[in-house]
Amino acid sequence: MNxxxxxxxxxxxxxxxxxxxxxxxxxxxxxxxxEIYFTNDxxxxxxTLNLKNTVIRNKNLLLGGIRGEILQKCPGxxxxxxxxxxxxxxYLGCPINCxxxxxxxxxxxxxxxxxxxxxxIFNYLDKFLRKNTDKIYRIGTGELSDSxxxxxxxxxxxxxxxxFKNYSNAIFEFKTKTNFIDNIIKTKSANNIVIGFSxxxxxxxxxxxxYSSCLKERLESAKKLTLHNYKIAxxxxxxxxxxxFDIEYKNMIDLIFKNIEIKNIAWISxxxxxxxxxxxxxxxxxxxxxxxxxxxxxENADKKYRYFKPVRxxxxxKIINWIKYYDKNLKLSIYLCMESPSVWxxxxxxxxxxxxxxxxxxx
Amino acid sequence: xxxxxxxxxxxxVHNICHDISRLIKDxxxxxxxxxxxxxxxxxxxxxxxxxxxxxxxxxxxxxxxxIKNAFINFIKFVVNENKxxxxxxxxxxxxxxxxxxIDEEFYELFKxxxxxxxxxxxxxxxxxxxxxxxxxxxxxxxxxSLKDACYFHQAFINQNYDLIxxxxxxxxxxxxxNEITRNIADFAKKEKKKADEIYKIIEMxxxxxxxxxxxxxxxxxxxxxxxxxxxxxxNLPKGSEIISDNKFEKEEYFLKxxxxxxxxxxKKINLIKxxxxxxxxxxxxxxxxxxxxxxxxxxx
Numbered sequence: 260m261n262x263x264x265x266x267x268x269x270x271x272x273x274x275x276x277x278x279x280x281x282x283x284x285x286x287x288x289x290x291x292x293x294e295i296y297f298t299n300d301x302x303x304x305x306x307t308l309n310l311k312n313t314v315i316r317n318k319n320l321l322l323g324g325i326r327g328e329i330l331q332k333c334p335g336x337x338x339x340x341x342x343x344x345x346x347x348x349x350y351l352g353c354p355i356n357c358x359x360x361x362x363x364x365x366x367x368x369x370x371x372x373x374x375x376x377x378x379x380i381f382n383y384l385d386k387f388l389r390k391n392t393d394k395i396y397r398i399g400t401g402e403l404s405d406s407x408x409x410x411x412x413x414x415x416x417x418x419x420x421x422x423f424k425n426y427s428n429a430i431f432e433f434k435t436k437t438n439f440i441d442n443i444i445k446t447k448s449a450n451n452i453v454i455g456f457s458x459x460x461x462x463x464x465x466x467x468x469x470y471s472s473c474l475k476e477r478l479e480s481a482k483k484l485t486l487h488n489y490k491i492a493x494x495x496x497x498x499x500x501x502x503x504f505d506i507e508y509k510n511m512i513d514l515i516f517k518n519i520e521i522k523n524i525a526w527i528s529x530x531x532x533x534x535x536x537x538x539x540x541x542x543x544x545x546x547x548x549x550x551x552x553x554x555x556x557x558e559n560a561d562k563k564y565r566y567f568k569p570v571r572x573x574x575x576x577k578i579i580n581w582i583k584y585y586d587k588n589l590k591l592s593i594y595l596c597m598e599s600p601s602v603w604x605x606x607x608x609x610x611x612x613x614x615x616x617x618x619x620x621x622x
Numbered sequence: 623x624x625x626x627x628x629x630x631x632x633x634x635v636h637n638i639c640h641d642i643s644r645l646i647k648d649x650x651x652x653x654x655x656x657x658x659x660x661x662x663x664x665x666x667x668x669x670x671x672x673x674x675x676x677x678x679x680x681x682x683x684x685x686x687x688x689i690k691n692a693f694i695n696f697i698k699f700v701v702n703e704n705k706x707x708x709x710x711x712x713x714x715x716x717x718x719x720x721x722x723x724i725d726e727e728f729y730e731l732f733k734x735x736x737x738x739x740x741x742x743x744x745x746x747x748x749x750x751x752x753x754x755x756x757x758x759x760x761x762x763x764x765x766x767s768l769k770d771a772c773y774f775h776q777a778f779i780n781q782n783y784d785l786i787x788x789x790x791x792x793x794x795x796x797x798x799x800n801e802i803t804r805n806i807a808d809f810a811k812k813e814k815k816k817a818d819e820i821y822k823i824i825e826m827x828x829x830x831x832x833x834x835x836x837x838x839x840x841x842x843x844x845x846x847x848x849x850x851x852x853x854x855x856x857n858l859p860k861g862s863e864i865i866s867d868n869k870f871e872k873e874e875y876f877l878k879x880x881x882x883x884x885x886x887x888x889k890k891i892n893l894i895k896x897x898x899x900x901x902x903x904x905x906x907x908x909x910x911x912x913x914x915x916x917x918x919x920x921x922x
Contacts, residue, residue: 559871
């Protein structure tokens with residue numbers, strides 16, 4: 260992956276309040292840009308800049324302070340089992356540009372945002388985690404961006420690891436499609452830090468996952484992390500029903516387990532591709548040659564389109580069975596993302612006790 | 623920018639004059655319309671130039687600006703006096719292209735004529751120019767949405783899909799044509815079929831809606847068929863029905879019985895019970911269970 264291209268911007272906007280913030284200065288020193296502007300009123304700025312699509316967003320960057328709720332629950336989906344992931348929107352916008360990405364329809368600002376005042380995030384989290392010691396919180400930064408895609412310019416992973424290692428009631432997870440793990444490798448590992456890698460066969464990565472790292476790079480990174488005593492997670496999401504599914508996905512699973520030992524995998528999640536009408540419109544417009552939407556998708560009660568249920572169940576069971584080949588003792592923690600109880604019942608029932616599964620995974 | 627009425631015989635005629643005249647002819651403007659009364663002129667290279675001329679005009683409505691701004695203001699007059707259809711909106715864009723509108727100028731025009739905004743609007747416009755004539759006709763006859771027309775065209779880009787369109791019966795409604803073309807496009811994209819291959823599949827069909835649904839949703843269509851056949855075998859009395867999730871996500875069902883009295887209800891319950899027992903004891907598979915309903919889906 261060509262890193263330089265990821266950090267080249269036409270315009271940088273900086274909230275005046277953070278003009279001299281150490282993180283602002285560090286980030287600016289590592290970017291390429293044409294123009295720089297300062298603003299006192301980000302909300303007004305967003306309203307006045309007309310064009311708000313992914314192309315524009317990736318050309319412009321805002322460095323500012325985090326707004327709104329610092330810790331939010333992942334929205335999940337009505338009627339579906341939820342893994343209770345909590346998110347910190349450290350970055351809003353992602354330059355990787357996967358063709359199926361929800362961000363192209365979900366985000367509505369004309370620039371990528373990097374929140375520089377992480378001390379505010381940590382102050383809040385410290386109070387929250389000290390107050391709520393009765394359960395374990397799974398927290399991550401991979402909701403509105405890739406958790407590590409900006410790490411070469413921010414170094415935030417170091418700060419997050421050093422913060423979270425002090426809280427036994429939190430598990431922090433990075434979610435990434437990159438191999439930007441240099442900072443993590445340099446930092447002493449902790450039991451409650453997990454680095455999650457999105458997984459897909461190269462045929463999907465090459466055609467739809469934009470500027471992401473290839474499968475080999477992700478696996479090499481995952482392996483390196485395990486050698487530094489980090490736990491990794493694997494996210495098979497989105498699973499796409501491609502021609503030669505059996506060959507491509509099985510080969511990928513084989514490659515994964517040749518490189519990663521089961522004991523180093525914190526959890527695995529599975530989720531087939533799903534979308535809503537807004538995302539459908541964006542994909543059709545932005546990537547007219549992509550045929551990902553042409554398959555047998557039906558609108559479900561939560562207004563998301565998913566593969567027809569027996570198709571999903573078949574895909575899940577294939578992957579689970581291939582994984583089982585390597586995990587004969589069923590040690591791995593596997594969960595489904597945004598799936599109905601019925602699909603859980605038809606896929607993971609024999610792998611683990613569904614009711615206890617999510618609790619056990621994250622405790 | 624000023625607008626004045628002048629009496630002027632000394633003007634050149636712009637090369638879009640003819641296009642605008644044809645456009646105005648198509649639009650059913652009210653009798654008292656400003657546009658009917660006057661020639662419309664603007665300034666180009668310090669000369670007065672007419673971009674719309676009704677030859678009976680003695681007077682001209684002069685917009686003191688260049689052709690592009692004048693055209694935009696003229697269209698504002700048109701839109702004020704009449705709601706535009708898609709065909710006329712498209713004609714306006716063609717004229718704008720002729721006078722070399724840049725992207726930002728198109729964006730301004732899109733707002734006035736209620737076209738899709740910004741880059742997407744440009745995308746639709748430019749794609750429309752490459753439509754086959756039959757697709758354009760269906761679109762302008764309001765038989766297909768612009769979005770679905772573009773999607774269909776994109777699936778068969780640089781191919782001749784006329785035969786497919788001719789097969790689509792003129793009796794179909796707007797939403798049916800949208801559904802048929804979308805299903806065909808999705809099937810073609812998924813299975814990498816060309817237009818002529820698609821035509822071979824659909825040419826003998828007398829139920830295009832059903833066939834294209836089956837092409838797009840092969841497993842789902844089969845399940846609907848199998849489930850409906852199963853419901854028929856249940857032989858429910860009149861006024862009774864099974865309520866279920868029509869997407870087959872949930873494996874739960876409700877039995878709805880219409881009755882008029884306790885006796886009537888008991889009669890129906892007994893009938894249902896007998897029919898259900900008969901089916902249950904016949905050895906046929908219970909298709910309420912998804913494992914049975916989905917059983918043969920992947921078998922070829």
